[in-house]
Amino acid sequence: MTTSLFHQAVGTIQAQGCSKSSQKGFGSLSVKLGLGGSRVEVGLSRRGSGCSAGWKLSVIQASSSNTSVADPVSSPSNNKSSEIRKKSNEAALILIRHGESLWNEKNLFTGCVDVPLTKKGVEEAIEAGRRISNIPVDMIYTSALIRAQMTAMLAMTQHRRKKVPIFLHNENDQARAWSQIFSEETNKQSIPVVAAWQLNERMYGELQGLNKQETADKYGTEQVHEWRRSYDIPPPNGESLEMCAKRAVAYFKEHIEPQLLAGKNVMIAAHGNSLRSIIMYLDKLTSQEVISLELSTGIPMLYISKEGEYIRRGSPVGPSEASVYAYTRAEIRRNVALNGYIRTYYLLHYTVPVVLEGKSTYKEVKYYKILVLRGGY
Template identity: 75%
Template sequence: MATATSQRAIVSAQSHQWDAKNSGFQKRTGNARLVFVGSSCLGSRKSRLVCASGVPSSVVQPIQLPSNGDGGHTPKKSSESALILIRHGESLWNEKNLFTGCVDVPLTPKGVEEAIEAGKRICNIPIDVIYTSSLIRAQMTAMLAMMQHRRKKIPIIMHNESEQAHRWSQIYSEETLKQSIPVITAWQLNERMYGELQGLNKQETADRFGKEQVHEWRRSYDIPPPNGESLEMCAERAVAYFKEQIIPHLVAGKHVMVAAHGNSLRSIIMHLDKLTSQEVVKLCFLLPPSITLGVGI
C-alpha cells in the first residue's frame, strides 16, 4: 500500500520525438506526454524530463500511456516509444550511510518494498526490453518492479558475456519467448565509482576532510574523489552506451526501461534534456526509487 508521501504523476504539456540523427528528444507539436513519478528535483527549475510533484496521495497512481482509442493502453502509432528510468531502491549501504559507488550491495527490505511500489506505478506500460547496470541493487529493482506488471511477462537476464554463456541460456520455445522480456546488463550504467571513498561513512568522511571538500567530491561535475570518477567521467560511459544500445530501440518504437543509479541516470537526463554542467549537479533523486517516463511520438 502506498504511503502518504507517495507522489502523483505530473503530465507535461510538451511533446517530443526520438531523432535518430542527434540521438535525443526533439520538440514537436502533438499529444505525447512526459510524466514523472517520484521525488527528483532540479533546484527551482522544472526540467523538461523531470517534474517534481508536491501533491501527496494515499493511493498508487499507475502511469498510463496515451490510449489508442479502444480502451487499451497500447501506443497510438508504431513509431511511439516510451523510456522509463528507475533509480534503484534503498541498499544496505544506503541504510548505513556509506559511500557505495560500484560496490555490489543488495537492497534492504525497505528497498524491496520501494521497488515493488515502483512496479505498481508502471504496471500498465508495455515494456519491450529492460536495461540495468551490472550491480545487484539495480537488477533487483528491475525484477521486483516487473513482477507487478499486468502483462505478467517474465524478465530474463541475457548472458552474452561469452559464446558458451549465450548458448547455454538459449530459449527454444517461441511461445515462452513471447512471454519473456530480455534484461540486458551493462557495467556502463553502473553508479559512478567513488574511489577511495567507497565503504567509508559519509558523516565520518565529512568530519575528516571537511564538509566543503566532501560536497565538492559528491556534487561537482568534473572533480572526482581520490582515485574515483567524476560525474563527467560517469556521463561519458553512460551516455555513449545509451546512444549506441538504447536509442536504436526507441527510434524503432520500442518501450524501454532502464534501472540504474543516481549518477548514471542524471547523465542520461542531462543528455536528453540538454542540461548544462551547472544544471545537472542540481538534479537529485530524493526518494528511491524515482521514476522518470518519457513518451515520444
C-alpha cells in the same frame, strides 16, 4: 492536452458516498479541468454494486473542439483489451533509480560496491512496478550491480502483462548456447534484460565504504561536497560525474537509443549518477544544472521518445513531487477507497469516442493526465 505545468494540481476531485468502511461504493467522481482556454469535465462512475464493482471513466462535457479527453473505460480490472496503445513512431523510456540499499541505510559511500536492497528498498521496487504496471515494456537495461537488477526484477512482478524478464548472457558462445530458449511461445512471453557495467554507479574510489558524515568530519564539508557535487572533480582514485557521464551516455546512444528509435519501450534500472548523466543528455542540461539534480530511490521517471527527441512526462526531482503512475483501474479503486481522491495517472495514447457540440466523433488523446499532488485535498 499538453501543458508545461506538470506538477501543479489541475482540478479537484470529489468522492461521493464511498469510504473504507462503506459497502455501497461511491456513485461518481468528477473533475473539471481548465487549461489553455479549454474546459473539460471528466466523470468516473460505478457499474454494479459494492466498492469492487467496475468503473467507467468518461467525458461529461468539453467546451472546446481542441480538447483532449480521457478514454471511456469499463472494467473489470483484468480486461487486457485496454492496454495502453501508442503511435508507431513513439516509444516510452522509463528510468528507475534502484531502491534503498543496505549502504544507503548506513549512510556509506557505495559507488561500484555490489550491495543488495534493504527491506524498504524491496518495497520501493515493488511500488515502482505498480506505478508503471500498465506501460508495455519491450526491453530492460540494468547496471551490473545487484541493487539495480533486484529493482528491475521486483518491479516487473507487478506488471499487468506478466511477461518474464530474462537476463541475456552474451559474454561468450557457451553462455549464449546454454541460456537459449527453444520455445517460440515462451520467447514471446519474455522480456530481454541486458546488464551493462557502463550503467553502474559512479566509482567513488577511496571513499567507497566510508561513512559520509565521518568523511566530512575528516576532510571537511566543503571538500566532500566538491567531490560529490562538482561535475569534473573526482574523489581520490575515483570518477567525476563527467567521467561517469561519458561512459553512461555513450552506452545509451550506442545500445539503448536504437531500440527506442525502432519503437521499443525501454526500462532502465540504474543509479543516481548514471541516471543523472542520461537525463543530462535527454533534457539537454548544462554541467551546472545536472549537479543539482536529485533522484529519489525507487521513483520511476517517464520520457516519450519521438523521432530522436525526448519529451519528459515525469519530473526527475525529490520525493516531495508527484511521480509517474501508469493508468490502471486497480489504482483508481485503491486510491479512492483509501484516500477519497485519485493521485496521478498518465495515459500514453488513445483514440476515444467523445461528444463535441452535440455530435459523436473520435479524438486522439496524447499524454492526458489527472493530477492531484500527493497531499491530496
